[in-house]
Amino acid sequence: MKRKPWVLAGAAVLVVVVAVVAIGAFGGSSGAQDEADEGAAALASVEQGRLASRVSDTGTLGYAAQPDGTPYSVVNQASGAYTQLPSAGDEIGCGESLYRVDNDPVPLLCGRTPLYRSLNEGVSGPDVRELNRNLVELGYAKRSELNGTENEFGWLTAAALAELQDDLGLEESGSLAPGDAVFLPGPLRITRVSATLGTMSQAGSPVAQATSTTRRVQVDLNPSEAGTVAVGDRARVVLPDNSTTAGKVTRIGTVAGGGSGSASGEESESTSSTIPVYVKLERDNDASAIDETPVQVEITTDRVENALSVPVTALLARAGGGYAVDSVGDDGQRELVSVEVGAFDNANGLVQVTGSGLAAGDQVVVPAL
Incomplete structure (x- = not known):
C-alpha cells in the first residue's frame, strides 16, 4: 500500500464546527445544558472494514492536448x-x-x-x-x-x-x-x-x-489535496447525464494557477492557487461528443484495509491538541476517547480512527441533522 501525507481537506471545516460541540463536552456544563446537548445530538456506529481515501471536486471534460494543456x-x-x-x-x-x-x-x-x-x-x-x-x-x-x-x-x-x-x-x-x-x-x-x-x-x-481525440478531464485541486494524488490513482467521473465512467490519473501539473485576486493586485483570502490534475477516461465512448463540460471527479488516493472509521463530524478538537470522540456505552454513559486520525474519505464524510477502548459497533455522538 502506498503511503501519502494525509490532509484534512474539506473535512477541516467540519472539524472546526464540531470543535464548538467539544467546548461543551469538555467544559462541565449544567444538567439542563447536558439535556439540551443530548437533544441536539445523534449516534453513529464505529464501522470496521476497507476505507478508501478520496478527493472529490468539479472538473472539466475535454480532449487531451499538449502536456501543459495548450492545443x-x-x-x-x-x-x-x-x-x-x-x-x-x-x-x-x-x-x-x-x-x-x-x-x-x-x-x-x-x-x-x-x-x-x-x-x-x-x-x-x-x-x-x-x-x-x-x-x-x-x-x-x-x-x-x-x-x-x-x-x-x-x-x-x-x-x-x-x-x-x-x-x-x-x-x-x-x-x-x-x-x-x-x-x-x-x-x-x-x-x-x-x-x-x-x-x-x-x-x-x-x-x-x-x-x-483522447478524452481527458482536468480537475484543479488545492495544493494540499493535489499532494495526496499520484499518477495511476483510479478515478470515478460523473457525467452530465449522471452516468459514471472510470478513469485514471495520467499527469499532475507542477505549476500552480490561481484566482485573479483583488482589484488592488493582492490575492484575496477567498482565492487560492490550484494544481491541475489530468484524468484519462478508460472508455472514451462513454463521454460521446461532450466537450468542455463540467463533471464531478472522485479520485481514490489510497485504501486502508480493516480500518475503524467514524463520521468526520464525530471528531472533537481537544484544547491541548489532538482529537477525541464522545463514546456512548450500552448503559448510556458517555466517555471521551482520545483518537488518532488517519485516512479521510471526504466523499463519504468518514475518517479512520485508532484509540484505546474503541471498537467496531461502538456508538459515538454526532451532531443531529
Whole structure:
C-alpha cells in the first residue's frame, strides 16, 4: 500500500464546527445544558472494514492536448492558395489530408518532430524514424523489412512513401519537402481554424489549432489535496447525464494557477492557487461528443484495509491538541476517547480512527441533522 501525507481537506471545516460541540463536552456544563446537548445530538456506529481515501471536486471534460494543456498548432510551410480547410470538430487521422494548398492535399503524419528539412534517400534521423513508423502503421511498409534501419531513408521508404502519395493524389516523388506534410501527435481534433479559404498561404503561418481525440478531464485541486494524488490513482467521473465512467490519473501539473485576486493586485483570502490534475477516461465512448463540460471527479488516493472509521463530524478538537470522540456505552454513559486520525474519505464524510477502548459497533455522538 502506498503511503501519502494525509490532509484534512474539506473535512477541516467540519472539524472546526464540531470543535464548538467539544467546548461543551469538555467544559462541565449544567444538567439542563447536558439535556439540551443530548437533544441536539445523534449516534453513529464505529464501522470496521476497507476505507478508501478520496478527493472529490468539479472538473472539466475535454480532449487531451499538449502536456501543459495548450492545443497543438497546425503550421503551414507550403506556398499557394488555401483551397480546402478543416472545420472545428473535424477529426483527422494519420495519413489523411489535413488541408489543401493549390488543391494539393497536405497530409497529417503522426510524430513530434516537425518536417524542417527535405527527406529523401540517404538521410537519417529521428524524423525519418517517425516517417517510417507512419508508413508501417498505415500499411505501406512492413516492420520486418525496416528492422534495423528504422532511422534510415532507403529505397523501401521511398517506395512506400510513393504509394501513400499516389493514394492521396499527389505526385509520386518518393520524397518529402517542408510543406508536403505536417507532423504532429495524432490523430487530431480541430478546435479552431485561423486560416482563410482562398487566401495565399505563407510559410510559418498558423492554419488551425487542435487537440488529440483522447478524452481527458482536468480537475484543479488545492495544493494540499493535489499532494495526496499520484499518477495511476483510479478515478470515478460523473457525467452530465449522471452516468459514471472510470478513469485514471495520467499527469499532475507542477505549476500552480490561481484566482485573479483583488482589484488592488493582492490575492484575496477567498482565492487560492490550484494544481491541475489530468484524468484519462478508460472508455472514451462513454463521454460521446461532450466537450468542455463540467463533471464531478472522485479520485481514490489510497485504501486502508480493516480500518475503524467514524463520521468526520464525530471528531472533537481537544484544547491541548489532538482529537477525541464522545463514546456512548450500552448503559448510556458517555466517555471521551482520545483518537488518532488517519485516512479521510471526504466523499463519504468518514475518517479512520485508532484509540484505546474503541471498537467496531461502538456508538459515538454526532451532531443531529
